[in-house]
C-alpha cells in the first residue's frame with residue numbers, strides 16, 4: 001500500500017474508533033449505567049392481586065383507578081405466561097383493593113397484552129371510555145377502545161390499527177374515537193432500533209389519530225414513552241425517556257402540536273400522570289436502565305418517582321418523591337396521585353399504594 005493510502009486508512013480507523021468510543025460513553029450516559037440510588041421511602045403497602053406489573057395506571061376525578069397489568073415486552077423480564085388483565089380500584093374505599101375488570105365483546109383475551117392506557121370522559125353523558133395499547137403475541141401494536149359500564153365491566157367497542165401506529169407505548173384519548181399515541185421505536189426491528197439509539201438519532205414520533213385523519217403530530221424525539229395532558233387541556237406532555245426530559249407541546253386548533261420546551265428530569269421517565277387539582281406532573285422513572293435490560297435479581301433495577309411542579313413557569317420545580325433500590329419495588333413505570341394517596345406501578349413487578357404527606 002502506498003504510504004499516503006496507509007496514512008489515510010490509519011486516520012480513518014482512528015476517527016472511527018474515536019466515534020465508537022464517544023457513542024459508547026453516550027450510551028452509558030443515556031442508560032445512566034453507573035447510577036446507584038439513595039433510598040427515599042414513603043409509607044406504602046403492596047396492592048393485593050398485582051404480582052406481574054401494572055405498567056400504567058390512571059385515576060378518574062372520582063377516585064376510580066384503572067390499571068393495566070401483566071405486560072410482556074421484548075426487552076423486559078416477565079414472570080407469568082398468563083395474558084394481561086385490566087383492574088379497577090376505588091381509592092375512596094377504606095381498603096382499596098384491585099378488582100379484575102370483566103371484558104365483554106369480540107376481543108381475543110388469550111393474547112391480550114395491555115400497555116399504556118388513557119381514559120376519556122364524554123361530558124355530554126358522563127360515559128367513560130378506556131383506551132388501551134395492546135401488543136397481541138408481542139407483535140406490533142393496536143389500540144383497543146372500551147366503554148366502562150357498571151362497576152367491573154369493560155365493553156370492547158373497537159380495535160384500531162394503522163401503519164403509523166407501529167410501536168405504540170402510551171396514548172392520550174382526546175375524544176370518543178380520537179387520541180394521540182407515542183411510538184417508542186422508529187424502525188420495527190430491534191437491531192435497527194438499537195442502531196438509532198446507539199447513534200442518538202431523534203427519530204421517534206407522536207401520532208394523532210381520528211376516524212377522519214391520521215398523521216404525525218410531533219417528531220424529533222429520541223424515544224417517546226408516556227403522554228398526558230394538562231388539567232386545562234391546553235398542553236400535552238411527552239416523556240423522551242432516553243433523553244431524560246419531558247417535552248411540552250401546546251395544542252392548537254385542529255389538533256396541531258407546537259413544541260414549547262423540554263424540562264430535564266435526570267432519570268429515564270416512563271409514564272406521566274397529572275394531578276387533577278394541582279396540575280403537577282408525576283413520573284414513574286427508571287433510575288438506571290442498564291439494570292433493567294440486564295436483569296439480575298441480586299442487583300435489581302430500582303424505582304424513582306419524580307414530580308414536576310409549575311411546569312409552565314420559568315423555573316419548574318423537579319423533585320424526587322420516592323426512590324427505591326429495587327428491594328421493595330423494581331422498575332417503576334407510573335405514579336398516579338389522588339388527594340393524599342399515590343399509586344405506584346411497575347413494568348413487571350408489584351404495585352404500591354402510598355400515603356403522601
Ligand SMILES: [Ca+2]
Pocket residue numbers: 056058116117118170171226227271272
Ligand atoms: Ca398513560
Ligand SMILES: [Ca+2]
Pocket residue numbers: 220221222240243245262
Ligand atoms: Ca429530546
Ligand SMILES: [Ca+2]
Pocket residue numbers: 116169170225226270271333
Ligand atoms: Ca410506558
